[in-house]
Amino acid sequence: xxxxxxxxxxxxxxxxxxxxxxxxxxxxxxxxxxxxxxxxxxxxxxxxxxxxxxxxxxxxxxxxxxxxxxxxxxxxxxxxxxxxxxxxxxxxxxxxxxxxxxxxxxxxxxxxxxxxxxxxxxxxxxxxxxxxxxxxxxxxxxxxxxxxxxxxxxxxxxxxxxxxxxxxxxxxxxxxxxxxxxxxxxxxxxxxxxxxxxxxxxxxxxxxxxxxxxxxxxxxxxxxxxxxxxxxxxxxxxxxxxxxxxx
Numbered sequence: 001x002x003x004x005x006x007x008x009x010x011x012x013x014x015x016x017x018x019x020x021x022x023x024x025x026x027x028x029x030x031x032x033x034x035x036x037x038x039x040x041x042x043x044x045x046x047x048x049x050x051x052x053x054x055x056x057x058x059x060x061x062x063x064x065x066x067x068x069x070x071x072x073x074x075x076x077x078x079x080x081x082x083x084x085x086x087x088x089x090x091x092x093x094x095x096x097x098x099x100x101x102x103x104x105x106x107x108x109x110x111x112x113x114x115x116x117x118x119x120x121x122x123x124x125x126x127x128x129x130x131x132x133x134x135x136x137x138x139x140x141x142x143x144x145x146x147x148x149x150x151x152x153x154x155x156x157x158x159x160x161x162x163x164x165x166x167x168x169x170x171x172x173x174x175x176x177x178x179x180x181x182x183x184x185x186x187x188x189x190x191x192x193x194x195x196x197x198x199x200x201x202x203x204x205x206x207x208x209x210x211x212x213x214x215x216x217x218x219x220x221x222x223x224x225x226x227x228x229x230x231x232x233x234x235x236x237x238x239x240x241x242x243x244x245x246x247x
Contacts (some may be wrong), residue, residue, distance in 0.1 A: 004148040004165050005044075012041065024110065038174075039068060040104030042114045048100070050089035052072055054082060057103055065107040069219035076102035079132070081095055094125040101129060105136060112136070112145045118154055126151070130158050152236040156180065164235055171242050176235070184218035187211070192228075200224075203245025214241035 001207040010017035013028045021028045023035050048057065054077055062068045070216060077084055080098040088096060097117060112133070120127065134157075137143050155162055155176065162179065164171040184202075193204065193211040200221060204213040214237075215221045218230045233241075 005115060006168070007165065008043070008146075008148060011113065012036075012039070022070075024230055038110040040107065040112045042097070042100045042104050042112075042117050044115055048088065048103070051087055053083040053087055054099060054102075057099070061103060061106065067107040069106055069108065072108065073102060073106035076106060082190045095122050097121060098125075098129070101132065102106070105132075108140075110143055112143070112147075114145065114147045114149075116149055117147065118149065118151055126154065130154060130176075133158055146188035152234070152239065155235050162235065164242060166243055179235060179238055180232075182217055182219075183233050184215050184221065185233045185237060185241075186213040186215060186221070186228055186230055188213065188228065196225075203247050205245055214238065214245060 008013065009015045011021055011023065011028065013021075013032050024038060026035055028035055028232075052060075054073075058070055058073050061073075062070060068223060074084070076082075077099075080095075080102060082091075082095060082102070087223045088099065091099065101114075101117065104114075114133075118129055121129070133145055137145060145158075147154075147159065159174065159176050162176050187210050193194055193213065196213065200215065202214045202216055205210050213231070215230070222228065222230060
């Protein structure tokens with residue numbers, strides 16, 4: 001999704017953007033140092049050399065963040081089963097990602113910003129990392145995570161809200177629960193489809209034998225069309241209908 005990495009880099013003031021970005025009630029351009037003390041990031045570009053060990057990272061980071069906790073960092077290394085004296089170049093991609101996450105969380109930031117943190121990882125490691133994020137939020141309700149991902153099943157397990165960006169434009173911003181509970185996919189004939197009012201659906205796909213139609217309120221739809229079958233979509237289905245469906 002074009003636009004998500006640009007959004008993250010704008011939030012972090014890595015690239016110049018028009019307009020105003022406020023984090024914790026402060027402008028990122030005027031209070032960058034203060035704000036970044038309370039942010040942890042995992043980006044494609046971690047800026048960590050492959051020739052560093054976890055021990056080296058600890059030495060560097062404790063001089064960067066006021067709240068850096070060597071104790072917490074070591075706890076995460078233990079939880080993730082990571083060695084502290086092995087160079088990153090000898091790590092698997094899963095180990096590298098875990099080390100980036102441990103580094104992002106060891107100063108107890110209020111906001112974690114994560115760009116594709118589970119991309120390329122096997123399902124076991126992915127679930128392990130999602131559990132860590134869940135625990136991190138549960139430990140302190142003032143914490144938030146902004147996660148950008150193409151793996152939409154991850155969002156169903158962890159996100160309270162979902163923002164869909166396409167070509168730099170906001171398509172929707174909704175509660176995850178609202179999408180999973182209220183949306184539906186109707187599979188129907190061409191004749192039946194033509195009876196639907198345009199305001200009753202978001203978009204549709206025309207198949208060889210039937211139409212598939214995305215609706216936003218399945219209860220209301222069911223009240224009007226009594227015998228219709230409505231399937232439950234996942235997040236990916238909904239996104240594809242918004243982006244690829246016929247309006």
